[in-house]
Amino acid sequence: MELSHDPARSPTLRGNYNKRCAIISAATAVFVRDGFTGASIDAIAEEANVSRQTIYNQLGDKERVFAEVVRSITERSSARIMETLASFPAEPEDVESELVDFAMRLTRNCVCDADARALRRLIENEGGRYPELFETWKDYGPGKNWPAVAACLARLARSGHIEADDPELAARQFTALIGADLPVGPGASATEDQIEAAARNGVRTFLRAYGKR
Amino acid sequence: MELSHDPARSPTLRGNYNKRCAIISAATAVFVRDGFTGASIDAIAEEANVSRQTIYNQLGDKERVFAEVVRSITERSSARIMETLASFPAEPEDVESELVDFAMRLTRNCVCDADARALRRLIENEGGRYPELFETWKDYGPGKNWPAVAACLARLARSGHIEADDPELAARQFTALIGADLPVGPGASATEDQIEAAARNGVRTFLRAYGKR
DNA sequence: ATAAAATTGGACACTGTTGTCAAAATGACT
DNA sequence: AGTCATTTTGACAACAGTGTCCAATTTTAT
Secondary structure (H helix, E strand, C coil): CCCCCCCCCCCCCCCCHHHHHHHHHHHHHHHHHHHHHHCCHHHHHHHHCCCHHHHHHHHCCHHHHHHHHHHHHHHHHHHHHHHHHCCCCCCCCCHHHHHHHHHHHHHHHHCCCHHHHHHHHHHHHHCCCCHHHHHHHHHHHHHHHHHHHHHHHHHHHHCCCECCCCHHHHHHHHHHHHHHCCCCCCCCCCCHHHHHHHHHHHHHHHHHHHECC | CCCCCCCCCCCCCCCCHHHHHHHHHHHHHHHHHHHHHHCCHHHHHHHHCCCHHHHHHHHCCHHHHHHHHHHHHHHHHHHHHHHHHCCCCCCCCCHHHHHHHHHHHHHHHHCCCHHHHHHHHHHHHHCCCCHHHHHHHHHHHHHHHHHHHHHHHHHHHHCCCECCCCHHHHHHHHHHHHHHCCCCCCCCCCCHHHHHHHHHHHHHHHHHHHECC
16 A cells, blocks of 8 residues: 655654555555445544554545545556556457456456456546546546557557557456456456456457458 | 336226326436435435335335336346347348347447446446345346347357357457447446447447458 | 653533434325 | 224434533643
8 A cells, every 4th residue: 555655754744654554554445435425434443453542543534444445445546547557459460369368367457457447446436425526537448548448559559460450449348358257246357367367358359350351 | 117017907006106106217327426325315205206204105215216216227228138138130131231230229228228227327436335136137138138248249140240259258258349429427428429329330340350351 | 860752541512313203294085 | 974094293301412612631842
């Protein structure tokens, strides 16, 4: 659990950095598990092995704790997506196998990842009540990540490996196909084998539709 | 809002049937909006234009109200899916256009539908806390609906209109592709044009992958 | 060692929610 | 008009959660 402030520079900036991290980490778990309304400050305090008062000292009221949780997850998730997208095989030797590898990385880091799941859940559960949370997500998801995937596929098309007239559409369908074969449901976690099978099946269908004939 | 009991036979079976319906209808809205923990009996009573006591008289405590809500939504949703699946074009003249029409019906009746959205939301939000709710859904979704779609695609393959070695996989990918192009987010509602565009795009890609060459 | 800062535990007032109770009001049917 | 079931209303106790205050304690820096 990392925060934006640099702990080395000022170890006691607004209190003990470790406790602060413990609080946000615990708050994330509790908010994801119980939702904003269902989560109680006491539960967070217990989970963090910290007294309730410390939470109020460090972060303020429940809403501010929640905001901090969302900020920290969003930051990490976005960073991980960009990092993963950097490994896209723009000029592959073997399109299919390299796309499968990429799809597996994407699934592992950006779909099955604990942060990503937590973020999705918070947006689904609290997005209606906290519109600015949903707005922030839109800046990342449809605003930044999807075009980034589209740009990757466009490069693949330009280098002649696929035919994609509408890269944005291709990106949405690519991610949909990658995820179509993943186990569903609350608490469902995919094994490495399932991730690989889903990636293979998704990429095969994708290339049958978008590959050169 | 309909219930399983027949109102005509015994108009005052366990109290006023209309009030009972109004309560469940209102409870559905409130549970979907606020989640189980966030929903209050008072809010439901107000939404239903009914006194709080009437809710306790008719249905019992909060958990039983919730259970009744889930049951009524699940029943209606499943019926609508089966009804829609009955119109699958097993021996079409024009595969693409008839599949698009079918996809549009599926999206309208079973994806964008208010009941379906409510059910998905309840499962996502409360499925962890009420595992039996999730179990019930699994019987319908992966247990009944997905195989039903797979059976439709298998018939289409048998009649020579597509090539689908693995109909179950094809069914998951078909529904994923149909939904890939739909607007996302809390409160996002698709227009008729968006539904049509999504169906067209999804079916086109699906047929490029699964159609006869 | 000492001073400053942070943490703890407990108590507190306040609010909102649940579920129950009994008396009064409503409405339908004879 | 009278009877019956149902609904309404207002009150109630019990409980959980929030956010604050403060004194005692522990941790950290100098």
